[in-house]
Amino acid sequence: MNQAAINPPEALAPVNKVYRKRLLRHRVGIALSVLAMSLGLAVLAWILITLVINGFSALSxxxxxxxxxxxxxxxxxxxxxxxxxxxxxxxxxxxxxxxxxxxxxxxxxxxxxxxxxxxxxxxxxxxxxxxxxxxxxxxxxxxxxxxxxxxxxxxxxxxxxxxxxxxxxxxxxxxxxxxxxxxxxxxxxxxxxxxxxxxxxxxxxxxxxxxxxxxxxxxxxxxxxxxxxxxxxxxxxxxxxxxxxxxxxxxxxxxxxxxxxxxxxxxxxxxxxxxxxxxxxxxxxxxxxxxxxxx
CATH class of the missing domain: 1.10.3720.10 (MetI-like)
Structure with missing residues (x-):
């Protein structure tokens, strides 16, 4: 019987460590993507709101x-x-x-x-x-x-x-x-x-x-x-x-x-x-x- 079968947690420890690192990178990437999207939408909304506030009165x-x-x-x-x-x-x-x-x-x-x-x-x-x-x-x-x-x-x-x-x-x-x-x-x-x-x-x-x-x-x-x-x-x-x-x-x-x-x-x-x-x-x-x- 090999060592992995005798002591499975220790054998899987390196795999779990790599998985946690990848999961962290994935979550950080998703968070940065959402942040960038939110900033872009916020700027677009700011522009549109400013145009509506200042330009709506001129529409006639x-x-x-x-x-x-x-x-x-x-x-x-x-x-x-x-x-x-x-x-x-x-x-x-x-x-x-x-x-x-x-x-x-x-x-x-x-x-x-x-x-x-x-x-x-x-x-x-x-x-x-x-x-x-x-x-x-x-x-x-x-x-x-x-x-x-x-x-x-x-x-x-x-x-x-x-x-x-x-x-x-x-x-x-x-x-x-x-x-x-x-x-x-x-x-x-x-x-x-x-x-x-x-x-x-x-x-x-x-x-x-x-x-x-x-x-x-x-x-x-x-x-x-x-x-x-x-x-x-x-x-x-x-x-x-x-x-x-x-x-x-x-x-x-x-x-x-x-x-x-x-x-x-x-x-x-x-x-x-x-x-x-x-x-x-x-x-x-x-x-x-x-x-x-x-x-």
Whole structure:
């Protein structure tokens, strides 16, 4: 009979000691994770509560129907800035969505077959991490300085350059989740590669691709720096995208720095509107368009 059978407690003592150390590390890790999550949620709650307290009073019908007020005047709203933001973001989304989806499909299909795909992925990663002000300065130098005037089109180009890599990366990642058995079944039926990519692979993850587009829209909706260099601002109600256009991020920035109480109140209201719009887009993208990848 061996020693472990004669004296089991002493034989298991080293094992129990290792188990207790691992259990302690596990509990410490869980505690730190919960603490970090709590701190993040607390900061987010603090921001949202501050926005609601300061911006709720500015929410009114006038905010959505009247243009930005003159300096020192009472009343007014953000109707021109809201319209300008919708037009600029809408145009940039129309431009960036097809480019991003097609580029993502190309990377998913040919990403491991040629150097062009590797370069495309590398450039996409750089654009994802590039500061938005750098993109704004680039569009200013390439477009605004050439045309000699600010415009909503320039703002849309800048925001599209920010949105494209988001859509590309999301589309690429989602398409790579499609099981190979599904693709092999389509190839076995004689379908060409382009048709499999469009009608089988993309359709299988269309909800995830839509999620990527919505996340890109949320990403660019609150960008200020690119619009300062491109669309600038407009005190009046304008639908002409070939000239300076009012937009919420720039108006919020200008009004928040002003000495006028009315402007600062409208800035809080605009910030509240942008924040909850972005929050709503994120919630919609993660709930309504969530789906499982077919096996």
């Amino acid at each position: 019908v006038n905010m959505f129907t009247e243009s930005t007020p003159a300096p020192g005047s009472d009343g007014g709203g953000l109707a021109n800035a809201i319209l300008g933001t919708v037009m600029i973001v809408g145009l940039s989304t129309l431009v960036s969505t097809p480019i991003g989806i097609l580029a993502g499909m190309y990377l998913a299909e040919y990403g491991n077959e040629n150097k062009l795909a590797a370069v495309t992925r590398f450039v996409t990663d750089i654009m994802l991490s590039a500061p938005s002000i750098v993109i704004g300065m680039f569009v200013w130098a390439a477009y605004v300085a050439t045309t000699k005037h600010y415009s909503g089109y320039a703002g849309s180009i800048a925001l599209a350059l920010i949105a494209v890599p988001v859509v590309v990366r999301t589309t690429d990642n989602m398409l790579r989740l499609v099981p190979s058995s599904l693709l092999e079944a389509a190839f076995a039926l004689g379908a060409p590669r382009w048709k499999v990519a469009m009608t089988v692979r993309l359709r299988a993850v269309k909800a995830g691709v839509i999620t990527g587009v919505l996340l890109a829209v949320a990403r660019i909706s609150g960008e200020t720096a690119p619009l300062l260099f491109t669309a600038l601002n407009n005190q009046f109600f304008s639908k002409d995208m070939n000239g300076p256009m009012a937009n919420l991020p720039v108006v919020i920035y200008g009004f928040a720095m002003s000495p006028y109480d009315n402007w600062r109140e409208l800035a809080w209201g605009g910030a509240l509107l942008v924040t909850f719009s972005v929050l709503a887009l994120n919630i919609i993208s993660r709930t309504m368009f969530s789906q499982k990848i077919p096996n």
